[in-house]
Amino acid sequence: xxxxxxxxxxxxxxxxxxxxxxxxxxxxxxxxxxxxxxxxxxxxxxxxxxxxxxxxxxxxxxxxxxxxxxxxxxxxxxxxxxxxxxxxxxxxxxxxxxxxxxxxxxxxxxxxxxxxxxxxxxxxxxxxxxxxxxxxxxxxxxxxxxxxxxxxxxxxxxxxxxxxxxxxxxxxxxxxxxxxxxxxxxxxxxxxxxxxxxxxxxxxxx
Numbered sequence: 001x002x003x004x005x006x007x008x009x010x011x012x013x014x015x016x017x018x019x020x021x022x023x024x025x026x027x028x029x030x031x032x033x034x035x036x037x038x039x040x041x042x043x044x045x046x047x048x049x050x051x052x053x054x055x056x057x058x059x060x061x062x063x064x065x066x067x068x069x070x071x072x073x074x075x076x077x078x079x080x081x082x083x084x085x086x087x088x089x090x091x092x093x094x095x096x097x098x099x100x101x102x103x104x105x106x107x108x109x110x111x112x113x114x115x116x117x118x119x120x121x122x123x124x125x126x127x128x129x130x131x132x133x134x135x136x137x138x139x140x141x142x143x144x145x146x147x148x149x150x151x152x153x154x155x156x157x158x159x160x161x162x163x164x165x166x167x168x169x170x171x172x173x174x175x176x177x178x179x180x181x182x183x184x185x186x187x188x189x190x191x192x193x194x195x196x197x198x199x200x201x202x203x204x205x206x
Contacts, residue, residue, distance in 0.1 A: 001033050012131060022088070022095050031102040039103060040127060043195075044113025045205040046090025046188045047181060051173050053086035058174065068180045080187045087184075093194040100198075110199050120151040 007013040020026045021041055030037055043049075054067050064070070071087060073079040082088050089095075099108075109130040116123045121139040128135050142151045145164055152164040189206055196202045 012133075021099070024098060027099045027102040035103075037103075037107070038109070038131060039099070039107050040109045040111060040130070041096075042111045042113055042116065043092055043203065045203075046092065046192070047184045047205075049090050049113075050086045050184065051176055053089070055173050057086075067174065067176050071180065071184065078183050080184065090188060091191050093191045093198060096195065096198055105199070108199075110201055112203055114203070117150055 004013055004015065020030075030039075050071070051067065054070070058064060068075065070084050071081060073081040080087060082091070109127065111123050111127065120142045121137070124137045125135055128137065141154055143154060143162070144150075145152045150164070152162045154162050185206070192203070192205050
């Protein structure tokens with residue numbers, strides 16, 4: 001609480017850290033700070049997420065082993081290494097289970113990472129509704145940046161140039177063997193199905 005800015009009546013304080021969702025101690029700590037906290041979780045296809053995670057690490061450390069060397073405990077048996085964080089983070093049902101020990105599902109909004117790209121205004125509409133805000137951010141605030149492959153935010157009237165995601169986003173992914181991708185899809189499928197059931201939302205990853 002001491003790290004949060006002071007919030008006046010009628011204001012909303014927001015804080016984001018990707019690792020909250022997968023950190024075992026986070027739900028209890030947040031619950032103890034304020035059980036009224038609303039929780040927004042952005043999720044994307046766990047296979048794409050793992051490859052993206054690897055791409056990010058590779059850009060900082062080009063000498064790391066190949067994606068498939070890290071993803072598999074044993075390539076010939078197809079056994080996936082769930083101790084590798086890039087794989088483990090995508091087991092959303094497991095992480096959500098941990099959060100549901102403290103917060104009811106009604107406190108969560110699950111935002112689709114894919115729809116955030118294909119329909120940013122639509123997903124932002126859901127976010128604003130969830131937070132009890134007037135729908136101020138709409139279609140007119142976004143334009144698609146061909147170079148990035150992402151929507152960018154137009155600045156308000158008289159503002160400076162548009163705001164796009166940083167250099168680390170939208171990097172081309174390395175080519176991963178089709179069989180490796182297929183094996184990962186199979187691995188995640190039951191977890192994805194459980195996540196769809198838990199959230200009441202089908203993200204269409206299969």
